[in-house]
Amino acid sequence: MRVWSLGSGSSGNALVVECAGHRVLIDCGFGPRAIAKRLQTVGIAPESIEALLVTHEHVDHAQGVARAQHKWRWPVIGTGGTLDAIGEIPTRWRREIVPGASLESEGFVIDAYAIPHDAAAPAAFRLTARATGERVGIAHDLGRVPESVHSAFTGLEVLCVEANHDREMLRHGRYPPRLQERITGGRGHLSNVETLEWLRATARASTREVVLLHLSAENNTPTLAERTLREGLKSTAFRGSVQAAPRSTPTPVAGFNTPRSLSVQLGLGI
Ligand SMILES: [Zn+2]
Numbered sequence: 001m002r003v004w005s006l007g008s009g010s011s012g013n014a015l016v017v018e019c020a021g022h023r024v025l026i027d028c029g030f031g032p033r034a035i036a037k038r039l040q041t042v043g044i045a046p047e048s049i050e051a052l053l054v055t056h057e058h059v060d061h062a063q064g065v066a067r068a069q070h071k072w073r074w075p076v077i078g079t080g081g082t083l084d085a086i087g088e089i090p091t092r093w094r095r096e097i098v099p100g101a102s103l104e105s106e107g108f109v110i111d112a113y114a115i116p117h118d119a120a121a122p123a124a125f126r127l128t129a130r131a132t133g134e135r136v137g138i139a140h141d142l143g144r145v146p147e148s149v150h151s152a153f154t155g156l157e158v159l160c161v162e163a164n165h166d167r168e169m170l171r172h173g174r175y176p177p178r179l180q181e182r183i184t185g186g187r188g189h190l191s192n193v194e195t196l197e198w199l200r201a202t203a204r205a206s207t208r209e210v211v212l213l214h215l216s217a218e219n220n221t222p223t224l225a226e227r228t229l230r231e232g233l234k235s236t237a238f239r240g241s242v243q244a245a246p247r248s249t250p251t252p253v254a255g256f257n258t259p260r261s262l263s264v265q266l267g268l269g270i
């Protein structure tokens, strides 16, 4: 199983998960031309995507969904509330997923879980590759971690989870109090420490890679998020790698035995 991030954060989100030649796109926070270019950067043809999963309708996750679906005829998988909020997806391409239930694409079994965030019906997804049984959990934009997500993500081989902000940077930064409250509230976003607390119980010896998503450009840095998680996970059974998905550069983030991820696994600290 391999994962690419095509962009992560408030200016646009998209991930590709691939196993045994099957590929799905998770979120399309870029217009069709931009997503095609980002896919091309990592050597993926849009025509090779078998389905588009959408976590929620916010523009940084969904602004390109309807146009890209129209262009490439991708089936679009999301909760009913998310698909209704996006609109413009022809009925024959709508694949509604009910939180707590599964849906299958050619290559993956997809489970959805309701998460608290200020959108219509936001969801986290767990994908199980039908060819290998490998599992990846993807949770973008959530104010807290519900028990269902906590247990569904425990011990997964790959965890792609939000680490939005550092509490101190947010508290002392430029955001007005009302916006700070929205971010830290139960329907906002997870901080580095909240994500760490979650993963201390969820990442296990079987977890190979943790990918940190949706870092705030204003209130976080990749170095700070990675360090917080790596340090905090040292006392657990987890021995995998931790990597923050870059904000705008399309990048392989899991399933690639890069020297960097190897060095992190070996504790070389480079
Ligand atoms: Zn959102």
Ligand SMILES: [Zn+2]
Binding pocket: 009, 010, 013, 058, 060, 061, 140, 141, 214
């Ligand atoms: Zn977002």
